[in-house]
Structures are given as structure tokens and as C-alpha cells.
Amino acid sequence: MNRDEIMEILPHRGNMLLLDSAFLDPDGTAHGTYLARGDEWFFDGHFPGNPVMPGVVQCEIIAQASCTLFANELAGRTAYYAGIDKVRFRKMVRPGDRLEVKAKELRRKLNVVVVQGEARVNGDVCASGEFSFILA
DSSP: OOHHHHHHHHOOOOOOOOOEEEEEEETSSEEEEOOOSSSSSHHHHHSSSSSSOHHHHHHHHHHHHHGGGGGGGGOOOOEEEEEEEEEOSSSOOOOOHHHEEEEEEEEEETTTEEEEEEEEEETTTEEEEEEEEEEO
């Protein structure tokens, strides 16, 4: 999916749409990419002279990519965060880095879906954790 196709399943717009591309593997793994250009709003103050992508932004990119797992269920609905667990940050993401995201559904109960996700740069894990969503 390109950005236009991603906007068909996500309500995010403007600065909050953080995926450049996304796709779903036949094995049920969601993938997404984001190129940190360096001109994004979050690099301005985090940190001046030493720009580092905030961990919460990395989590948001993982969450947006995760939505491709249940894209068919999102017609007229929105996936909202219900929880973030076991999150770890292992490597800094800087301007020029290309974030590659993978996400896999772990479990589901009613309209709550729990996903295991990770973001990598050059094969190194930058962020990982479990992300819960309510499909409302």
C-alpha cells in the first residue's frame, strides 16, 4: 500500500500519518516502512543538535503498520490503542534512517486485538513490544 491506500484504512492525516508504505504477507505478518527525513516536527525539539526519534513516535509507526492486520475490519471503524506492554527501545532512530516494521497478531478477544510488533533500522531492533487495540 502507498500513502493514499493507507489513508483508506487509517484516519491519520498530515503530520500524524507516519507510514510511507505497508503490506500484509500471506503468513499474516504486517509490514510497514518510514523514512526519517529529518524535517519532521518531532526532531525539532528532540533533541536540538542531536535529533533522535522519540520512542512514542516509533510506537505510533508500529501501531499504524499493525492496522494492516485488520484492515478488512476497519470499514467505518477505527482502531484505538488499548494498551502498550513490554515495550523496549534498543537503538536510536535518527534522520536518514529507514524504519522497517513487522507486526503479528498474538491474540484476540471480542473487539480487542493484541499485536507483537517491532521496528528495525538496518536489521537492528530499535523498538519492540505488545500493542493492544480496540476496534470501535
